Amino acid sequence: MKNKIHPLADVQSENIGEDTMIWQFCVVLKGAEIGKNCNINCNVFIENDVKIGDNVTIKPGVQVWDGVTLEDNVFIGPNVTFTNDLIPRSKQYPLEFSKTLVKKGASIGANSTIIAGNIIGENALIGAGSVITKNVPSNTVWYGNPARQTGFITLDGKILDLNMKDKEGNSYEIQND
Numbered sequence: 001m002k003n004k005i006h007p008l009a010d011v012q013s014e015n016i017g018e019d020t021m022i023w024q025f026c027v028v029l030k031g032a033e034i035g036k037n038c039n040i041n042c043n044v045f046i047e048n049d050v051k052i053g054d055n056v057t058i059k060p061g062v063q064v065w066d067g068v069t070l071e072d073n074v075f076i077g078p079n080v081t082f083t084n085d086l087i088p089r090s091k092q093y094p095l096e097f098s099k100t101l102v103k104k105g106a107s108i109g110a111n112s113t114i115i116a117g118n119i120i121g122e123n124a125l126i127g128a129g130s131v132i133t134k135n136v137p138s139n140t141v142w143y144g145n146p147a148r149q150t151g152f153i154t155l156d157g158k159i160l161d162l163n164m165k166d167k168e169g170n171s172y173e174i175q176n177d
Helices: none
Strands: 003-007 019-022 068-069 100-102 140-144 146-153
Touching: none
Parallel strands: 003 019, 068 100
Antiparallel strands: 140 146
């Protein structure tokens, strides 16, 4: 399968990877790049200066604005909001939009807001409804408004508290960064 684009989607970009599915009522502007095996759910808007890696899932109601990069294996929950202008004004545009990077394996929960100019580290987990106002280190868990670190997450998805212990009381340690 090359890729599947629903007939009710407006996909202007030709940079869509193999096996990617783009559902109805999506708009993908000409300059956007979307990798292989992605699932772009209904009602998603993707602007021009956007790079989306392989195996990315974007749930309904998300807008991905200029300057946002989503690396491989990223999950974006429903109604996540990205920003790209730190001082927005009607009909006044910055020379360059702030860049936001979501590194590979990160997951962002439903209704979260990601303020422009931040980096979300590899495999990080952002809880639903959180507002990210600063960089998020790899393998950490963040919740709240503004979001704060509440723990760590292992590569196999086990959530640890700030003392690096799981629910059973087992201790973990960070190795190799």
